[in-house]
Amino acid sequence: MAKSNFEYVRDFEHETRCLPNTWIVVRIDGKGFHRFADLHDFVKPNDTRGLTLMARAAADVMFEFTDVIISFGHSDEFSFVFRKNTAVFNRRAEKLSSLVTSLFSSSYVFHWNDHFPDTKLRYPPAFDSRIVLYPTDENMKDYLSWRQADVHVNNLYNLSFWSLVLKGGLKPCEAELKLRGTLASDKNELLFQEFGINYNQEPPMFRKGTTLLRKSVDFLGKGKRTIVMPYYCDIIKKDFWDTHPELLKQGKAGSVEFHEGMEFFEIKKCS
Amino acid sequence: MAKSNFEYVRDFEHETRCLPNTWIVVRIDGKGFHRFADLHDFVKPNDTRGLTLMARAAADVMFEFTDVIISFGHSDEFSFVFRKNTAVFNRRAEKLSSLVTSLFSSSYVFHWNDHFPDTKLRYPPAFDSRIVLYPTDENMKDYLSWRQADVHVNNLYNLSFWSLVLKGGLKPCEAELKLRGTLASDKNELLFQEFGINYNQEPPMFRKGTTLLRKSVDFLGKGKRTIVMPYYCDIIKKDFWDTHPELLKQGKAGSVEFHEGMEFFEIKKCS
Amino acid sequence: MAKSNFEYVRDFEHETRCLPNTWIVVRIDGKGFHRFADLHDFVKPNDTRGLTLMARAAADVMFEFTDVIISFGHSDEFSFVFRKNTAVFNRRAEKLSSLVTSLFSSSYVFHWNDHFPDTKLRYPPAFDSRIVLYPTDENMKDYLSWRQADVHVNNLYNLSFWSLVLKGGLKPCEAELKLRGTLASDKNELLFQEFGINYNQEPPMFRKGTTLLRKSVDFLGKGKRTIVMPYYCDIIKKDFWDTHPELLKQGKAGSVEFHEGMEFFEIKKCS
Amino acid sequence: MAKSNFEYVRDFEHETRCLPNTWIVVRIDGKGFHRFADLHDFVKPNDTRGLTLMARAAADVMFEFTDVIISFGHSDEFSFVFRKNTAVFNRRAEKLSSLVTSLFSSSYVFHWNDHFPDTKLRYPPAFDSRIVLYPTDENMKDYLSWRQADVHVNNLYNLSFWSLVLKGGLKPCEAELKLRGTLASDKNELLFQEFGINYNQEPPMFRKGTTLLRKSVDFLGKGKRTIVMPYYCDIIKKDFWDTHPELLKQGKAGSVEFHEGMEFFEIKKCS
Structure with a gap:
């Protein structure tokens, strides 16, 4: 030992x-x-x-x-x-x-x-x-x-994605396709027009x-x-x-x- | 952003x-x-x-x-x-x-x-x-x-120390003093003589x-x-x-x- | 190969x-x-x-x-x-x-x-x-x-040491002993008194x-x-x-x- | 100081x-x-x-x-x-x-x-x-x-390249082009056929x-x-x-x- x-x-x-x-x-x-x-x-x-x-x-x-x-x-x-x-x-x-x-x-x-x-x-x-x-x-x-800055980018994307899936009835792959190439302004617009969400009023x-x-x-x-x-x-x-x-x-x-x-x-x- | x-x-x-x-x-x-x-x-x-x-x-x-x-x-x-x-x-x-x-x-x-x-x-x-x-x-x-090897050394010491304190009624500092400089064989002997513990039969x-x-x-x-x-x-x-x-x-x-x-x-x- | x-x-x-x-x-x-x-x-x-x-x-x-x-x-x-x-x-x-x-x-x-x-x-x-x-x-x-700062400290010491050895005729160990514990001011003084060297006029x-x-x-x-x-x-x-x-x-x-x-x-x- | x-x-x-x-x-x-x-x-x-x-x-x-x-x-x-x-x-x-x-x-x-x-x-x-x-x-x-292994690969290439340039009269870019894609056996053959060099007898x-x-x-x-x-x-x-x-x-x-x-x-x- x-x-x-x-x-x-x-x-x-x-x-x-x-x-x-x-x-x-x-x-x-x-x-x-x-x-x-x-x-x-x-x-x-x-x-x-x-x-x-x-x-x-x-x-x-x-x-x-x-x-x-x-x-x-x-x-x-x-x-x-x-x-x-x-x-x-x-x-x-x-x-x-x-x-x-x-x-x-x-x-x-x-x-x-x-x-x-x-x-x-x-x-x-x-x-x-x-x-x-x-x-x-x-x-x-x-x-x-x-x-x-990463939070902002991810959150805007995720909110758009899950709105499309959970409220818009899209399949995940469809939502992904729809968001591909969109700008921040596009996503803001989509959230407001399709789901009545004002992004700036999110928590x-x-x-x-x-x-x-x-x-x-x-x-x-x-x-x-x-x-x-x-x-x-x-x-x-x-x-x-x-x-x-x-x-x-x-x-x-x-x-x-x-x-x-x-x-x-x-x-x-x-x- | x-x-x-x-x-x-x-x-x-x-x-x-x-x-x-x-x-x-x-x-x-x-x-x-x-x-x-x-x-x-x-x-x-x-x-x-x-x-x-x-x-x-x-x-x-x-x-x-x-x-x-x-x-x-x-x-x-x-x-x-x-x-x-x-x-x-x-x-x-x-x-x-x-x-x-x-x-x-x-x-x-x-x-x-x-x-x-x-x-x-x-x-x-x-x-x-x-x-x-x-x-x-x-x-x-x-x-x-x-x-x-470290387990052995520590465990033999700790068992001796806590036996002296919990069963022998020594204060921690007294137990420490008593064990200072002792060899493994001394501690084995102490455990056996004073507390009836056979170290090799410990779990x-x-x-x-x-x-x-x-x-x-x-x-x-x-x-x-x-x-x-x-x-x-x-x-x-x-x-x-x-x-x-x-x-x-x-x-x-x-x-x-x-x-x-x-x-x-x-x-x-x-x- | x-x-x-x-x-x-x-x-x-x-x-x-x-x-x-x-x-x-x-x-x-x-x-x-x-x-x-x-x-x-x-x-x-x-x-x-x-x-x-x-x-x-x-x-x-x-x-x-x-x-x-x-x-x-x-x-x-x-x-x-x-x-x-x-x-x-x-x-x-x-x-x-x-x-x-x-x-x-x-x-x-x-x-x-x-x-x-x-x-x-x-x-x-x-x-x-x-x-x-x-x-x-x-x-x-x-x-x-x-x-x-290191140059200064070393150079003042070395100049004193070698002056004592080369001009003062001391053995290296004697020079070392003489300089032990001296301050910068002591060495400046020694250079000036014993060897006529004004340290600040060194190159x-x-x-x-x-x-x-x-x-x-x-x-x-x-x-x-x-x-x-x-x-x-x-x-x-x-x-x-x-x-x-x-x-x-x-x-x-x-x-x-x-x-x-x-x-x-x-x-x-x-x- | x-x-x-x-x-x-x-x-x-x-x-x-x-x-x-x-x-x-x-x-x-x-x-x-x-x-x-x-x-x-x-x-x-x-x-x-x-x-x-x-x-x-x-x-x-x-x-x-x-x-x-x-x-x-x-x-x-x-x-x-x-x-x-x-x-x-x-x-x-x-x-x-x-x-x-x-x-x-x-x-x-x-x-x-x-x-x-x-x-x-x-x-x-x-x-x-x-x-x-x-x-x-x-x-x-x-x-x-x-x-x-690297010596071998490089040396065989370099010997071929410089033989083509110095003895064969090719321009460097022509020699490079000629050797592109060749195997070791190709280069051995080229050295022997064109320049009479037996690679294995090189120093x-x-x-x-x-x-x-x-x-x-x-x-x-x-x-x-x-x-x-x-x-x-x-x-x-x-x-x-x-x-x-x-x-x-x-x-x-x-x-x-x-x-x-x-x-x-x-x-x-x-x-």
Whole structure:
């Protein structure tokens, strides 16, 4: 049982640290979620329960990793942005990437029943992840803009497709054919003319994805608490970054005022 | 919403493929499991429910990744060995590592109630992971031997420690002091003299960890099915590899005969 | 001779691209140059011939790699800074690093006789190299400042040491002992008191290292030519970067006016 | 001049160690050698002086790196194989790769006049390099076989091409057209029929490339010395590895007997 004879195998391990002074993004992405959504009767083309569950799991990641200053998700993917000077786990790429993915996955299952009280989870889902570095603020903002532009393109297509299938009675292949080569303006027109849908009045969560920010809030004089707040707004325009200046300054969580009906996530206390 | 202006950010992504013709090991490890075990009243020093839940989650990984030919775990860690010529996900390191970790984590939560029917899961646990390459069969076997030798060392210590604390009435710091500098033989003697424990008669699962192998079994003439079987045996000695020759030959799952009371895992069917 | 049977070995090759939008620095460093300097009778503590030969080789690198906007060297090391948006060789790290090192090395030998006309080169010298990324202008400038601060510290020590040995008649170990724990001010004082040396009047090349910049010059109306010019100035202070604004703007080579006795390097034409 | 303010930039450096227990191959490759060969009047299609100079530079690398057990080259490329358990420079990839390339390059220039006494070197040549890992003996041997198979294919083509151009009077584009799509047998036939060349009687150095091995030789009783010997033989067949068993055993240099006219390289002594 000579332990020392085997310990040499540790030398085969390899550690990569993220370049200092760069933004670290971890993006997770559902594996086989078409099938998963079908099997669990997700509403097409957007299931609010599913999207809120994703946000719930993402919020858990933000409570665990306080250096994640913003996260953004839609459909079955979510991106987590660590501030560029984070020193958590010495910026070890594998540590950051695996822990984010693991926590997100276990949290997704953990909160399933709260979001799908009438649907039994059939099997444990899985998410892959990748880690990407962005050297400048501009690059990092463009990354998030890229993801939000993607939401728009996908959502407009999916809404048109499922309207044609579910309301228009087309077969999937027919709907696909009809949409091929159409521009955004064509799809807007089709939605309005054929289905009376004004795309711009669709729920912002569907059109803009979910942006999560860490905020400090005073609950009616009971003291400050840190929460994670969802926003369903444009994050491409400069306005967003001006409204939340703590993000680029890598400062403390911004303050928000409490109001009735406010939507937010808090960490589950375990004591 | 000019998507193309942002797509350049994809160029910042980076992909690493595992060196061909080498064994790929993914090892996951629980984060903060001391606290997790305390909070969920895990039996000290070994909790059969917790260990079996780990094995259950590991079996799910083996059902998803059929190129994992052997996995080995103990305590809050588990190692998965992909056969050296696997081509799954083009051997992309991030894909393999993140999906194994994610599936393991969500499976752990998914199966929690089956293993801890009387204990509510208080929060979603997380596991980190690392990926390591081993060029030769010898190196890969030495890796597994290293992990099993570790089980022995840790388990003998923990059993001694908790016997002193729970049965001997020592405070943790006293127990620690008493064990400092003792040899394996000292601890064996202490267990036997003071607590009447014959270490070699402790459950093999505690002393040897859990080894999972993919096997083919004929269920009483109802046809062959692929199962994942747990073994609690020595995997350091040559004998183990002789008994399961398919492992190093990277061949098909070996056959086992069905018998009453046989312990095994099967995948949950989702149809 | 079936070629195709062997071509699979190409899959073992691995390519790393430098993160986009980051400064790329390649630093080369002489291997065993203490012995090399001794064997070729380099003047202590600074040999102008050796330093100029280093600069000559570095200039060749700058003529080959027009995306190197600044290089800085002293003693047996030289650093080359590629502009942050360079696309040369698709930013492949191995290509950039190896070609810079190789060209520098062969150029050093190629020009040896011009700089050491009376000293036969006894064996081919070697330089190692490393590649480092810096995400911001500030980081890149701090890198160069680090190297220049190093020149100062080393040169003051070396001048003191060799003065004590060559002029003061101390043995090397005595000189070392005498300098142990001294501050910069102590060494300045010692040089002045014992050897009449005013450190600040030492040649700038020795005190500040050699900075090479690409410049455009009009040779007395015979048309613009691109040259590489050596500077022996402070590159730590803001002033340097203000004087050469093209560096951070990643713009075209700045212009300089020709004057008699001007020191510069031009590429050897091969036609 | 506060040095410590800048030293943080060292954290941006990154070090990769080669996986243990794997063969390490460094392959260098001339940059722009078509032009270099033209400008220095290399004989077409093979210039013995150029090939021998390459071997001379490669031998210098083998004298410096005693863990390189075999090297193989042809045309303007050379591969160096470090034994799989080498610990030189802690297996740091950048160190190994850069020093091999640098030494090769400076040695090439250093020995130029010995091999091209009548041709002045016009400019310093450059070589790029890459580092590749091979986990098994089989993979490493296949790597070398791949390179030697390449020599055959290229040499047969080049000999045919230059025979057509230099002896047959064809223009380069005509020769290219004539050879397009031809098999090896076609080219053999063409060489024999049109130019009376029996390909198999061409010099082995041209057909098989140059293999360098480290050997121990007793110079007529004057004591053992370590030399580097060139071989121009088939290294694809098993026979080669049987004849030089020290290679795969990673043992000491094999012994050879001295004989008159024996071709070999010795290191230049510098004392």
